[in-house]
Amino acid sequence: MKIDKQRLLDGYRTMRVIREFEERVHKEFMTGQIPGFVHLYAGEEASAAAVCQQLGEYDTVASTHRGHGHSIAKGCDVMGMMKEIYGREGGLCGGKGGSMHIADLDVGMLGANGIVGGGAPLVCGAALTAKTLKTGGLSVAFFGDGAFNQGTTLESMNFARVYDLPVLFVLEDNGYAESTASSWSIGGHDPVRRAEGFGIKGARVDGHDYFAVYRAAEEAVAAIRNGEGPRFIHIEFTRYYGHFEGDAATYKKPGEVQDERRYLDALKFFRARTTGGGMLKAEDLDAIDAEVDTLIDAAVREAKAAPPPALSTLTTDVYLSY
Amino acid sequence: MKIDKQRLLDGYRTMRVIREFEERVHKEFMTGQIPGFVHLYAGEEASAAAVCQQLGEYDTVASTHRGHGHSIAKGCDVMGMMKEIYGREGGLCGGKGGSMHIADLDVGMLGANGIVGGGAPLVCGAALTAKTLKTGGLSVAFFGDGAFNQGTTLESMNFARVYDLPVLFVLEDNGYAESTASSWSIGGHDPVRRAEGFGIKGARVDGHDYFAVYRAAEEAVAAIRNGEGPRFIHIEFTRYYGHFEGDAATYKKPGEVQDERRYLDALKFFRARTTGGGMLKAEDLDAIDAEVDTLIDAAVREAKAAPPPALSTLTTDVYLSY
Amino acid sequence: MSVKSIREALNEAMRDEMRRDPTVIIMGEDVAGGMGAGGEQDAWGGVMGVTKGLMPEFGRERVLDTPISESAFIGAAAGAAMTGLRPIAQLMFVDFFGVCGDQIINQLAKFRYMFGGKAKTPCVIRTLYGAGTRAASQHSQCVYPVFTHFPGLKVVIPSSAYEAKGLMTQAIRDDDPVIFFEHKAMFDETGEVPDEPYTIPFGVANLTREGKDVTVVAIGRMVGFANQAADALAKEGIECTVIDPRTTSPLDSETIIASVRKTGRLVVVDEASPRCGLASDISAIIAEDAFDALKAPIKRVTPPHSPVPFSPVLEDAYVPSVADIQESVRSVMGSGASARVLEGAD
Amino acid sequence: MSVKSIREALNEAMRDEMRRDPTVIIMGEDVAGGMGAGGEQDAWGGVMGVTKGLMPEFGRERVLDTPISESAFIGAAAGAAMTGLRPIAQLMFVDFFGVCGDQIINQLAKFRYMFGGKAKTPCVIRTLYGAGTRAASQHSQCVYPVFTHFPGLKVVIPSSAYEAKGLMTQAIRDDDPVIFFEHKAMFDETGEVPDEPYTIPFGVANLTREGKDVTVVAIGRMVGFANQAADALAKEGIECTVIDPRTTSPLDSETIIASVRKTGRLVVVDEASPRCGLASDISAIIAEDAFDALKAPIKRVTPPHSPVPFSPVLEDAYVPSVADIQESVRSVMGSGASARVLEGAD
């Protein structure tokens, strides 16, 4: 497999935007200005970036409570996202949704979701639309290891199979659901085999390896577009921060987090591999880094400066007509 | 494997009671005197009979909307059941439950269930009780091919696995969920493999063969009692009547039902095998047949003669105290 | 115009909208029937035969039988609605909402709000409700107060064949999620129904009868009961106005208030469980907004606070009756006490 | 007697009952925390730390972390309760009832009735509710009207640390299924709490304040708001009785009726969505049973008919405020109009 240079740079840029976005939100959260529950995606960037690179205009994704990465990778406006997280006017959802409900249907991002397992059924619906209206589109359900034990997710796998829907199920296994280890919670300990139990072919990949994810996603998406119905990818990686901002993650082994950041980093791996092998130049990546820093900086600045939503919006958008 | 004579006679008797019970309910339903929704178990007798023969006092079962067979096999009073189905005083549930809610906790029958997939979670709880109080008991979830696609069932399989609960999952695959074929609705078409995807060992058996069910259940129950956690059995057979009384079952192939009754009959198979091989004498089975006819006859007669429940019971039994 | 049953009226509304709009699809368990089986296709047309004939006309791509996976297919309806289809999904009995409630209450109902007005989810969830068919505790509930409670949903409860067709047509064309209740004991009730498509707007109550003494608001199947009670009461000299709200969310409270301002008396008849039900809801609106017009206590006619029993004698005692309504009306007129005890559980 | 937070009061009640009765177990997501992980065990003690310390004392056999499978483990709690245990299951946020509602509403709630009185299901479902923590639409709802609606469930909503301990102890000892609501913004509120176990009976309201002019009934977190409003109103010369029902099913309607018979005026404060909510329920009971005593319209103070918004300014405007309560009380006293618009959605 050969990935052309521009695609590699795009993939890196997406990962870099996600990483910087999350690092900044983490820092800003500690100042007390960001309200509510915030779940960070840092450490998991390769999944959102490499999977969404396979998608086009008519493709859709459903995300989770840990939704910033998928939103960025699917093309949501970073400025609008940051404002949303701050609960300000001009936020992607007008300040009504917050971190857990970021969505932008115009770019095919069907929403973060506060309900674990909430996304997989929706994705079946989006895939049904694609199939019925023959758009050629497919739909991706991102969900966590915890969500993989939720009935909604399991039913959806069966539903997608019996209707041969163009759905890609992406299990993002970061080792934990809150404080509970996925090595304990997933009976049978073999997600790919579980998917096969629903008649869905799957693959397991190292989520710190952008190339591995890219390759698996590319293969799966090709099969789906070829009309073969749903596919499954089990991506393993770690999350760098606590379950949500404020969680000290003491359930992890002492040193576990430090080790992860040092040894398991999709961005470092990417840089080493692409520059080491001569695929990309370090300067190109440095330039992206600098550009992204500026972008996120501006987003935080604008978000902080934005006014709160008008009080009159409290009761709008409940219905189209009532 | 050798099954001693008395156990064989018991097994036959249970199957005969179920068959005769259902045949009579079918006939009586057509007279218009039996109210509500009634789902008959005729054709599936070997499952309830042979599985429940492995169970003792401290073991429990949860059933489905098609619950007469399990109730009889687990030891519910046939007279009380018939009165319940007629909605009369003296019914097992005082006339408040009817066919879809027959239960008798005293004999470990945790209830028929009007909700497809309702039973599997309950069984996990009963197994948890057994494990926590160290009763040595186990719990059996009977459920249909339709229920096998319900999230509640799938979650329960995982839950039972991660806690190594003493649960036997019995998939009663009669080929249809209402009018929908299980050959279509079960993605992957391989229930045992699906169970294995949850880390649960399973077996597939012909449900018209009492001996096959008996053997599979015996092996599974021994493993469960040995502390190995949950097991799974996929039993294939047919139901003789429509989904519920009133369903003409036109979705079956012309002649399908007639063929089933002629060629796929656990009672006929049992008689042929046991008497042909000299295990049992035809007279012993004939005696049981006669005794059962009398029993069911009396049950119908008594049920019809019983008064309706007292009006004052309408609002009792909602709470223990309120 | 011709005489049609509620079953036929609903079928016609769905058929016409499917002809008109290729994005309308139907999905649910056995909505056609025979999926994967070797015998008759379209064998069921739904558990009550309401969608019979639609699969042969529109094909299995637009009339989808589903596995028994309510979360998956109701959620899929929501996801499809978000992305350009207009699904009509059948939750067979509303009692089953507990296995898929999240997809209705937290997803479908809230997308538009959570996403700041960006989502449009035109989705109809058809569902069976109500007691009277000896279907016992898990197949006889009303549940519409629950859906009325949650902002973001519209709740429709037709009381006749005419209403069934007009409200269904509106529901399919409506851009918000609609929960459409069909009483399982009413499908064979008939009435005059126009042959052409027509819509009945949501949030507009129907006065089925006008009388000066008492306002009776009734929901769904209770509308017919209330009219029967009113007929009988007229012979006693008591003149009732009977109001059918037709939709409980939005609720046409103006019409009810205006009527109570004329009559000064209100009886609300609701087949749902009494606590936090529609009867209480409507009563509270009047006690807040038309208090000054009231001449008597507001009476609620509902079942007792107990599950629905199986036995026919018990179920008949459970469901509010025409006699119960008469007695409550008489009681607000000052003649006779209400027999129904609201919190009868013990 | 000593000062304890609601968190401590609940923990103590559960700990004492677990010591007293070996059949009491706890189950839920991360109720201990660290299951299968290599670091600290009992790392969470539930999402709010309420069960912290119980796993170390009682072991993982009695404090069970679960996979994210609410149907399975809430159903398992029901099945365990039926067969001899007394489970306390945590449904983390009540907003999630949609993924396991069936096991609560059709199973747990109905066993006893459907089985003709034979089942006993002593089970407590602890759950977080309420707005105010910027948790947005899917993590801020009240939902208790839904559970109050369904016969067979008991619904408990403590308003203080004292109530939290006494009601939790009662809930665990109670032989019926109990849904126990904990407001996520109140865990650090403190009060005097006896060190010994004690129970508060269900269905007995608490008069937190007596005054002759207006009866204010408030639920859960709103009890504190109502008392603050009453303090302020007292300075204006308006004397309020504030009633905390403590349980909404059973509901102590007698106490409310008796109070309204004295004051002639009622304001109900409820954080739940307005339609078919508790405010309507209580209003309707009074409009039916104490109508003759009423001197003014019954006012309801609730949020608008919209999902809970995320942005702090919007959420603060959403939740009923002390000022809202004052204004409604003044309005039933005939001075000033109520500001809150019930059906504000558009």
Ligand SMILES: Cc1ncc(C[n+]2csc(CCOP(=O)(O)OP(=O)(O)O)c2C)c(N)n1
């Ligand atoms: C139905 C439901 N149950 C529980 C929760 C609370 N909760 C939020 S995130 C989470 C853990 C999810 O774990 P996983 O799926 O592995 O995703 P991760 O957080 O690791 O990305 C839980 C239990 C919820 N939001 N929804």
Ligand SMILES: Cc1ncc(C[n+]2csc(CCOP(=O)(O)OP(=O)(O)O)c2C)c(N)n1
């Ligand atoms: C949650 C739920 N969905 C749908 C139904 C309606 N229903 C009752 S029985 C049935 C078919 C069940 O099929 P299966 O599990 O194969 O059992 P069988 O009837 O074949 O014994 C359906 C769809 C229900 N009772 N509960």
Ligand SMILES: [Mg+2]
């Ligand atoms: Mg995880």
Ligand SMILES: [Mg+2]
């Ligand atoms: Mg079947």
